[in-house]
Amino acid sequence: MAAGQLLARTLAALVILTCGACAQRDLFVVVPDSDGHIGSITVSKPDGTGGRTLNTAYAAASASESGVEDTEVSQQEVETTFGQAIAARPVPPRKFVLYFLSDSENLTPDSIAKFEEVFADIARRPVYEVEVVGHTDRAAEDRYNDPLSLQRAERVRQMLVDRGLEWDHIFATGRGERDPAIPTDDGVHEPLNRRVEVDVR
Amino acid sequence: MRLAVLASTALAFLAFAVTAHAADPVVIGQVKTVTAPTHIERDGDSLAAAVGSAVYQSDVIVTGAGGSVGITFKDNSLFSAGPDSRIALEQFRFDSSKMSGNFLASVEKGTLSVDSGDIARGSPDAMKIKTPSAILAVRGTAFLIKVGEN
Structure with a gap:
């Protein structure tokens, strides 16, 4: 009788233990x-x-x-x-936009100031990857805008490298006039489309 | 004869395709923070994770007692795992010019903090996370997962 009770209790305890562990x-x-x-x-x-x-x-x-x-x-x-x-969360990624003078790979005065912010953000990261994507407005032909957009991206990459950042952690590409920030008709000058987007992570 | 040529051409093509795939794995993310012990299981090897380590599709991220790791993916999503965790990065595809792709991960054990990125801005099916008891669809948010809570 006592042995039966003991067995029942042991079984009950086992059931609880087993379910506790497997739930x-x-x-x-x-x-x-x-x-x-x-x-x-x-x-x-x-x-x-x-x-x-x-x-x-x-x-x-x-x-x-x-x-x-x-x-x-x-x-x-x-x-x-x-x-x-x-x-353990990484520093959140940030996006910046820098603007250029018309038909030029030189930054606007405002964006020269903004560049400092971009550099500071990258420099505070223990390890970084930066994507620089260049764009143009629709004032010229693709065969002109494609290289110009890439030159803009390469210029910003070079500015970052000149400040001591690592070349092979920065990727530059150009998208010509294909991704305007402000959609316009072809042939239109638009300062907000003459830009590079800098994706820092 | 013609069949043999065709077959050998097909074989050569297949061999090339397989080699090209193996030789050119796509980096999907980077380790940003790490506390040992943390390992990345890849192709049967277990590699100690370090700040700056590249992460690939099919990697399994493993932290031990006291370990933790933070990863930023190409679509700007963030994963960070606490101790005793095991997370399989089953599928990751991202087209940065279209800002779309798909992301499937499996949390087999432990804790994970997720801050979703560009992939989860797309369709509700674009980013999914599995656990032993559930599957999650993610729409642009941060969230936490603990597997195996009693």
Whole structure:
């Protein structure tokens, strides 16, 4: 009798232990990004059904074998659980735009000042990749604008290298007049289209 | 005879295609922060991760006790993993001129912080993350995942 009880208790304990160890429960929490923006995630079962959409700060869901359900987490729990992952976040990427004088690979005076900001942003990163994409307005032909857009990108790359940054971490390409910031008719001069976009990450 | 020539041409082409693929793997991201022990599993090897290490499609990112790692991808999405994590970068394709592509990762264990990038601005199916119990569709946001919470 006593032995039977002991066995039953042991079995019960085993069942609890086993389930405790095998219960797969995944946790998902939406947080604001580095700009404070919040989008959404939809959490579904592995077969894509039973989805729940989270789209507010610290909205949370948990998923297990039985499906996906809403849950709550405190900011304190988030810090305890995810502190080390959050601390390992890379410096967020940044985009800059520099403008050029007409038919020229020289920056406008405002953009010469802005260049300092670009350089400072790259220089503070422990490791960096920079993409410089040159553009023109639609004032000339493609066969003229394609090389001009690349020369603009190469000029900015050279300015960064002259300040001590590494050539092979900076990539320069030209897109001619194909991606205007401001759409215009062909042949139109547009200062906002004479630019390089600098993508720093 | 003609068939043999055709077959050998096809074989040569296949060999070239395979070699070209193997010789030219596309870098999809870069390690920006790291605390040891953190490794990258690639083609059966386990390489210690360092700041500046390149990351490729099909890499598996593994952190041990006390380890962590931060990666920035070509579409400007950010991943950072806490200790005892294992994350497989199953698929990553990004066309920077069209600003679109697709991204599929699998968090097998541990914790991961994600800040989505240009790929997740596209269709809701463009960026997906799997865990043992769920699949996520991502639309332009930051979020956190913990796998195996009891």
